[in-house]
Amino acid sequence: MRALLSTFSLQELRHHPWRNASAVVAVMLGVALAFAVHLINASALAEFSSAVSAVNGEPDLELRARQGALDDRLLAQVAAHPGVALASPVLEQPLRLAAPDGGTPVAAKLLGVDALVVAGPSPALMPVADEAPAGGSGTRRFDLFAPDAVYLNAAARQRFANQQALPLPAGLALPALRIAGRVNAPGAPLLVMDVAAAQALTQRVGELSRVDLRLAPGARADAVLAALQLPPNVIAQRPEQAGERVSNLSRAYRVNLTVLALVALFTGAFLVYSVLALSVARRQPQFALLGVLGLSANERLRLVLAESALLGLLGSALGIALGTALAALALRLLGGDLGGGYFPGVAPPLRWSPLAALVYLLLGVAAALVGGWWPARATARMAPALALTGLGAPAPGGARRHTLALGLVVLAGALAWAPPVAGIPLAAYVSVGLLLVGGIAALPLAVGALLDRIAPHIARHALPVLAVERARRLRETAAVATSGVVASLALSVALTVMVASFRDSVTQWLDAVLPAQLYVRSAGGGGDTNHLQPDFVAAVARVEGVARVDTLRATPVQLDAARPAVTLLTRPLEAAPGRALGLPLVGNPLPVPDGAQAVPVYVSEAMVDLYGAHPGTWLPDLAQAFAGPQARGVRFFVAGVWRDYARQHGSVVMGRADFVRLTGDTRVNDLALHLQEGTDENAVRERIRALAAQYGAEDRMEFASVGQIRATSLRIFDRSFAVTVWLQAVAIGIGLFGVAASFSAQVLARRREFGLLAHLGLTRGQILGVVALEGLAWTLLGALAGLALGLAVSLVLVHVVNPQSFHWTMDLVLPWARLLALCAAVVVAGTLTAWLAGQAAAGRDAVRAVKEDW
Structure with missing residues (x-):
C-alpha cells in the first residue's frame, strides 16, 4: 500500500510539473532570501566581533x-x-x-x-x-x-x-x-x-x-x-561585553530584516495551500476511489501532507543553495553592510553554518506543511461513496469559519499591545501573522458580500454574469486562488505605508534639527576625540556674512556596560521661533524644580524605553559621568522628550552653558552657521577656509550645507530600506505566480464547461473574455482585501514594531497614489495572467471534452 501511495503522489507531481513548480519556486525564493540575509548578517557580525575582540584582547x-x-x-x-x-x-x-x-x-x-x-x-x-x-x-x-x-x-x-x-x-x-x-x-x-x-x-x-x-x-x-x-x-x-554591545547595536535591524525576508516564505505557504487545494479538488474522484478501496481518512491526510512536504523539501534544498550563492555574491560586491550602516567597511568571508542551513530547510518544509494542512484535512473529511458519485462532501460551515477568522483578528489586536521580549517585538510579529491568516480566512464572506451587491447591476450583460456568478457561487475556490495575492499585497502595502511614514517623519525631523544654512564639523572620525579650536570658533563668528554661530558637542557616555554608549549632545537651548528650545519635542517641556543644583536635560525616546527616563524624573546615571568638584551634588532633571532618528540607543541634550559650567571644557565638534540674508554661501566657505589655513585647521574640518545634509541623510535612508523593495517585489511575484497556477489548473479542469459554452454559440474570444473577467473579479477582490489587510498591518508596524525595535515613534502617512498604483498593477497582472491561462482551454480540445461525455 505504501508503494502504491508513493507512486500516486509521484505521478501527480510528475504529470503536473508546471503547477507544482510554482509551489517549489515560492518555497525556494522564501528560503533563499531568508537564508541569504541570515548568512550576510551572521558573517558581518562574526567578522566585526572577532576584530573587536582581537583589538580589545582578553583582559x-x-x-x-x-x-x-x-x-x-x-x-x-x-x-x-x-x-x-x-x-x-x-x-x-x-x-x-x-x-x-x-x-x-x-x-x-x-x-x-x-x-x-x-x-x-x-x-x-x-x-x-x-x-x-x-x-x-x-x-x-x-x-x-x-x-x-x-x-x-x-x-x-x-x-x-x-x-x-x-x-x-x-x-x-x-x-x-x-x-x-x-x-x-x-x-x-x-x-x-x-x-x-x-x-x-x-x-x-x-x-x-x-x-x-x-x-x-x-x-x-x-x-x-x-x-x-x-x-x-x-x-x-x-571584555565580552564589547561583543554584546556590537550585537545589541544591530540586533533590531538584523531581526527586522530577517522577518521581512521570511515574508516571501510566508507567502509561499499560501501558494502551497492554493496549489494543493486545487489539486485535491481536481483529484477528488481518485481520492474517493482510494477511500472505497480501503484507504482510511488518516492515510489520505498523510498522503497529501507527504506531497506538501516533498514540495517543501525540494524548494528548501534549492533555496539553501540559492541563498548561499546570493550571500556570497552580496558579501563580495557590497561587503557586510546591508544598508543599516552598522558594519561599514567590513568585507567578511562567507561563514556557512550547517545548523542554520538545517533550520531554514526545516522552516521551508514547515511552511509547505502548513500550506498543505487544510487541503489534507478536506481530503480526510471527504465521504468516499458520495464523492465517487459526484456529490462530494458538504462545504465546511461558513459560520464556524467566520467565527474562527474573527477570533484570530481579535487575538491579533490583543497581541499588538503586548510588550517586547528581550527588545524584540515577537508578539507584534505574531499579531501581523494572525491578522493575515484571519483576514484570508474571512475572504469567502467578503467575496460573497461584495459580489452579491455587484450581481444586480450586471444582470443584463451575459459575459459579466457568467464571470461574476461563477466567482459568487464558488467563493471558496476564489478565496483559495487569491490567498497568495492577498497575503503578498497586504504585506507590500504595509511595508509601503511604514517606509513612507518613516521617511516623512525623518524629513520633518531634519527640518527641525537643521535650522542653519551652513555647517562646519571636525573631521577625522567618530567619538569625541577631534575638536575645533576655541580661538578658531571665535574667529568664525566674526566672519563677514555670518549672523550667528551655534556650537555643538557630541560626547559618548557609557551609562550601562552591556549597552551601546548614549550620546550626550551639548548645544545652546535658547527657544527658537515656532520651536521650543530648537528641538522636535514630543509634548511640552516641564519646568525645572527649584534648586540651584537641578540641571534640565532632554532625552530621546530611546532613553525612555531603555533607561526609564520619563519626563519629570531624575537621571542619576548621567551624574556619574561628571567628575570634578563643580559637578558635586548636581542632579539632572528630565524636562522633556524629543525625537531623534539618528541615534537608536539613546541621546541626551544638555545646555552648553551647563556643560561648560560642570566640566570647564569649552571644546566643540560642530558649528551651525546662520548666515545674513542675501549672503553668498560659497563666499562664506572660502572666507572660513582662508581663516582655517591661518590656524592650521584646514585639514581638520568639513563643510556641509543644509541641502547636502538632507540629501545625504535621505540617501542613506533609502539605501537602508532598499532591501524591502526587493522583498516586496518577490512577494508580489510569488502571489501572481499562484494566481497563474490556480487559473491554469482551473481552466484545464473546465474544458467541458468551455466546450459547452462554445456549443451554445460563444466565440473563442468571448470565452477568453469570460476567463479574463473572472481574473479581473478575483484579483480585484484580492486587491481590495489585500489593501484593507495591509492598512491594518501597517498600524502594527508603525505604532508597535518600530517603537519596540528602534525606540522611536512616527506619524502615520498613507501614500494613496502609490498604494492604488500597486493595487492596479496587481489587478492588471492578474487579469492578464488569467487571460493567458485561458488560451490553452478555449480551443478545440474543449469541444472534444464535451463529446467525451456523450
Whole structure:
C-alpha cells in the first residue's frame, strides 16, 4: 500500500510539473532570501566581533571613563594594587589619512599601547618590527618607543603598500609617521605606536581611552574594584561585553530584516495551500476511489501532507543553495553592510553554518506543511461513496469559519499591545501573522458580500454574469486562488505605508534639527576625540556674512556596560521661533524644580524605553559621568522628550552653558552657521577656509550645507530600506505566480464547461473574455482585501514594531497614489495572467471534452 501511495503522489507531481513548480519556486525564493540575509548578517557580525575582540584582547577587566577620557594618573594607582598582575594602557584616536592614489581618504584608528605589557591582555596588538635592511644598525627593536614609529595591521598595510611613511593631517605634532613593522590584529585599518608617543602626537597628554587589567591568580574582580575605590566616572567592564554591545547595536535591524525576508516564505505557504487545494479538488474522484478501496481518512491526510512536504523539501534544498550563492555574491560586491550602516567597511568571508542551513530547510518544509494542512484535512473529511458519485462532501460551515477568522483578528489586536521580549517585538510579529491568516480566512464572506451587491447591476450583460456568478457561487475556490495575492499585497502595502511614514517623519525631523544654512564639523572620525579650536570658533563668528554661530558637542557616555554608549549632545537651548528650545519635542517641556543644583536635560525616546527616563524624573546615571568638584551634588532633571532618528540607543541634550559650567571644557565638534540674508554661501566657505589655513585647521574640518545634509541623510535612508523593495517585489511575484497556477489548473479542469459554452454559440474570444473577467473579479477582490489587510498591518508596524525595535515613534502617512498604483498593477497582472491561462482551454480540445461525455 505504501508503494502504491508513493507512486500516486509521484505521478501527480510528475504529470503536473508546471503547477507544482510554482509551489517549489515560492518555497525556494522564501528560503533563499531568508537564508541569504541570515548568512550576510551572521558573517558581518562574526567578522566585526572577532576584530573587536582581537583589538580589545582578553583582559579580565577594562576600565573606561563614562564620558570623555581617563586620567592617566589612574594607571599608577591601578598597577600598584597587589590584585592586579598587568595594567595595560590604551589610547584610541580616529584618523583620516590621505590615500596614496589621491582618492577618498582612508579612515583608520590609531592605538597607543605599552609594548612592555600589551602582549599579556592583547597579543594581537603586540608590535612586530620589520627586518633591518642589509648593512643597517640593527636597532629596530627600539622603534617600539620611537615617537615617529608606527606598526600597521594587514588592512592598513594593504592600503599603504610600498610606502615608507604615512602623511598625517594637519594639527598633529608630526607631519608623518615612519612605518616600522606590523601587528596581527584583523579588521579595519589600524595603526599602533607607543602610548606616550601617541599622547604627544595627538596632543592628548595625560589622557587614556582605557586600561586593560589582568588580575593576579586567585584575585576576585569585585574585591579588587572595591579596594581600588575608583572615581564615579570610571566604569569597569568585562571584555565580552564589547561583543554584546556590537550585537545589541544591530540586533533590531538584523531581526527586522530577517522577518521581512521570511515574508516571501510566508507567502509561499499560501501558494502551497492554493496549489494543493486545487489539486485535491481536481483529484477528488481518485481520492474517493482510494477511500472505497480501503484507504482510511488518516492515510489520505498523510498522503497529501507527504506531497506538501516533498514540495517543501525540494524548494528548501534549492533555496539553501540559492541563498548561499546570493550571500556570497552580496558579501563580495557590497561587503557586510546591508544598508543599516552598522558594519561599514567590513568585507567578511562567507561563514556557512550547517545548523542554520538545517533550520531554514526545516522552516521551508514547515511552511509547505502548513500550506498543505487544510487541503489534507478536506481530503480526510471527504465521504468516499458520495464523492465517487459526484456529490462530494458538504462545504465546511461558513459560520464556524467566520467565527474562527474573527477570533484570530481579535487575538491579533490583543497581541499588538503586548510588550517586547528581550527588545524584540515577537508578539507584534505574531499579531501581523494572525491578522493575515484571519483576514484570508474571512475572504469567502467578503467575496460573497461584495459580489452579491455587484450581481444586480450586471444582470443584463451575459459575459459579466457568467464571470461574476461563477466567482459568487464558488467563493471558496476564489478565496483559495487569491490567498497568495492577498497575503503578498497586504504585506507590500504595509511595508509601503511604514517606509513612507518613516521617511516623512525623518524629513520633518531634519527640518527641525537643521535650522542653519551652513555647517562646519571636525573631521577625522567618530567619538569625541577631534575638536575645533576655541580661538578658531571665535574667529568664525566674526566672519563677514555670518549672523550667528551655534556650537555643538557630541560626547559618548557609557551609562550601562552591556549597552551601546548614549550620546550626550551639548548645544545652546535658547527657544527658537515656532520651536521650543530648537528641538522636535514630543509634548511640552516641564519646568525645572527649584534648586540651584537641578540641571534640565532632554532625552530621546530611546532613553525612555531603555533607561526609564520619563519626563519629570531624575537621571542619576548621567551624574556619574561628571567628575570634578563643580559637578558635586548636581542632579539632572528630565524636562522633556524629543525625537531623534539618528541615534537608536539613546541621546541626551544638555545646555552648553551647563556643560561648560560642570566640566570647564569649552571644546566643540560642530558649528551651525546662520548666515545674513542675501549672503553668498560659497563666499562664506572660502572666507572660513582662508581663516582655517591661518590656524592650521584646514585639514581638520568639513563643510556641509543644509541641502547636502538632507540629501545625504535621505540617501542613506533609502539605501537602508532598499532591501524591502526587493522583498516586496518577490512577494508580489510569488502571489501572481499562484494566481497563474490556480487559473491554469482551473481552466484545464473546465474544458467541458468551455466546450459547452462554445456549443451554445460563444466565440473563442468571448470565452477568453469570460476567463479574463473572472481574473479581473478575483484579483480585484484580492486587491481590495489585500489593501484593507495591509492598512491594518501597517498600524502594527508603525505604532508597535518600530517603537519596540528602534525606540522611536512616527506619524502615520498613507501614500494613496502609490498604494492604488500597486493595487492596479496587481489587478492588471492578474487579469492578464488569467487571460493567458485561458488560451490553452478555449480551443478545440474543449469541444472534444464535451463529446467525451456523450
